[in-house]
Amino acid sequence: MYNTKPPVFTLAEGQPIPNPGASINLPTFGGGGLITLSDTLLLETLAHFNRERIPERVVHAKAAGALGEFEVTNDISHLTAAKFLNGVGKKTPILFRLSTTGGEKGSADTVRDVRGFSVKFFTEEGNHDIVGNHVPAFFIRDPVLFPSLNRSHKKHPQTNRPDETMFWDFHVHHHESTHALFHLFGSRGVPASVRRVTGFGVHTFKLIAPDNSFKYCKFHFRPVQGVANMSPAEAAQIAVWDFSIQVMEPEQAEKYGRAVFDITKVWPHKDFPLIPVGRMTLNKNPSNYFAEIEQAAFSPSNMVPGIATSPDPMLQARMFAYPDAQRYRLGANYTQLPPNRTVAPVYAPYERDGTGTITSNYDGAPNYVGSMFTPAVRSKSAQEVCHDEWLRGGAVLGLNELRVTAEDFAQPRELWRRVFDDAERRKWVTAVAGSLEGVPEELQRAAIAMFNNVDPEIGRMIGGRLKESARL
Ligand code: HEM
Numbered sequence: 001m002y003n004t005k006p007p008v009f010t011l012a013e014g015q016p017i018p019n020p021g022a023s024i025n026l027p028t029f030g031g032g033g034l035i036t037l038s039d040t041l042l043l044e045t046l047a048h049f050n051r052e053r054i055p056e057r058v059v060h061a062k063a064a065g066a067l068g069e070f071e072v073t074n075d076i077s078h079l080t081a082a083k084f085l086n087g088v089g090k091k092t093p094i095l096f097r098l099s100t101t102g103g104e105k106g107s108a109d110t111v112r113d114v115r116g117f118s119v120k121f122f123t124e125e126g127n128h129d130i131v132g133n134h135v136p137a138f139f140i141r142d143p144v145l146f147p148s149l150n151r152s153h154k155k156h157p158q159t160n161r162p163d164e165t166m167f168w169d170f171h172v173h174h175h176e177s178t179h180a181l182f183h184l185f186g187s188r189g190v191p192a193s194v195r196r197v198t199g200f201g202v203h204t205f206k207l208i209a210p211d212n213s214f215k216y217c218k219f220h221f222r223p224v225q226g227v228a229n230m231s232p233a234e235a236a237q238i239a240v241w242d243f244s245i246q247v248m249e250p251e252q253a254e255k256y257g258r259a260v261f262d263i264t265k266v267w268p269h270k271d272f273p274l275i276p277v278g279r280m281t282l283n284k285n286p287s288n289y290f291a292e293i294e295q296a297a298f299s300p301s302n303m304v305p306g307i308a309t310s311p312d313p314m315l316q317a318r319m320f321a322y323p324d325a326q327r328y329r330l331g332a333n334y335t336q337l338p339p340n341r342t343v344a345p346v347y348a349p350y351e352r353d354g355t356g357t358i359t360s361n362y363d364g365a366p367n368y369v370g371s372m373f374t375p376a377v378r379s380k381s382a383q384e385v386c387h388d389e390w391l392r393g394g395a396v397l398g399l400n401e402l403r404v405t406a407e408d409f410a411q412p413r414e415l416w417r418r419v420f421d422d423a424e425r426r427k428w429v430t431a432v433a434g435s436l437e438g439v440p441e442e443l444q445r446a447a448i449a450m451f452n453n454v455d456p457e458i459g460r461m462i463g464g465r466l467k468e469s470a471r472l
Helices: 040-050 143-153 164-172 175-184 225-229 232-237 250-256 289-294 313-330 394-400 407-419 422-436 441-452 456-468
Strands: 063-072 091-100 115-123 126-133 205-208 214-223 239-248 275-284
Touching: 063 115, 063 239, 063 289, 091 275, 126 214, 143 164, 143 313, 164 175, 164 422, 164 441, 175 407, 175 441, 214 250, 239 250, 422 441, 422 456, 441 456
Parallel strands: none
Antiparallel strands: 063 091, 063 275, 091 115, 115 126, 205 214, 214 239, 239 275
């Protein structure tokens, strides 16, 4: 760690001390020791200990992280102005974090749960984050439901234990989650390794070309199978993913129906094939978990020019939720912390001061807009993009009406009938029936009714299993 001579123990502000493991005891009358307020080491040590914990992430608290790089293998400069995606061979440093969703910081890695898949690209145009999941479809499409969804997957307020009754009580009342439940209770629900999971941006984003035209797009990471051929020592350090996109023309979007902006649904690959873009390699462990991973702040709102949001209400809500959570969890200046610091120059003099300012805080530069003394100029690259999709997009209007329709069961039906084989169908039913075993009978019946919308065979199979275990 130190390649020069070993450091001398000091207080936090550098004053050398003889022994960090002993308080200063003053001799008193009658023996024993008296500790006084002049023992700065003791006060500092106890006070800092009391402040060691920061709020853990309200979701996705348990994680592993690594550093690495992204390399463009297929130029897409005709699709996006984003510089980090253009020019074959171009490399961008990245920070990666893979999490479970429901558990606390100390919870198990082996649970059936959606994995979070976060990538921060440190680009020349500022940070770009993809804050995705390891399954392509999400449980809900109305953001106001997000806290309820997560509470129903976490611990019961009375028992402080995970509670299947809460879980199913939420889902049988929100049938749009059927598709995501098929992924969660399938083999994918318990990944074997941090290195072998897929990653999906899940939402529909927009790619904006240099001429300001746009297309809709989805982001995909797929683990490269070649890792299995490496020696065990290399495989322990290196993980590689191929990064691809799916692209949809705005005109196609208008006719495609609700799947365009609805994250309970996916874009079928047969209609929108994967376009390869690059490769992500993890090649470095963090040297300190708290500093580099716990303090990392990933947010869908971190976007570089050339990539933009779409009218998905879930994505719109996330634009607010993440920086808000991070200001609470890490403080107002969390963007200045090492894992979040951009490699691009920052000039945002109208955001300054606040707890934990660790830059020169713009020295004496004006802190009000419009001054003749402000040294900055306006960017030409940051296009002020305005597209008329909100007005004419049929899919947007369709999504405003959030009630469940037959379309919600079509993609899970594809999974059940065409993607799953017999073994996967049996595994899925075993996992769902196991989860339903201890919940009240009316919830079991409601869950069966929900899955019957996909295929009545499912209800029969789950019902059979529950009868075998004499619960229904
Ligand atoms: C973390 C909110 C939907 C993936 C978080 C955090 C919040 C949050 C507050 C903690 C952030 C922090 O403290 O740093 C929401 C809201 C959502 C939503 C309000 C919907 C309205 C989603 C969706 C996905 C997702 C759809 C996947 C596509 C993640 C991931 C993390 C996370 C991966 C962990 C980030 C990290 O590695 O630090 N979410 N979320 N969330 N969320 Fe969401």
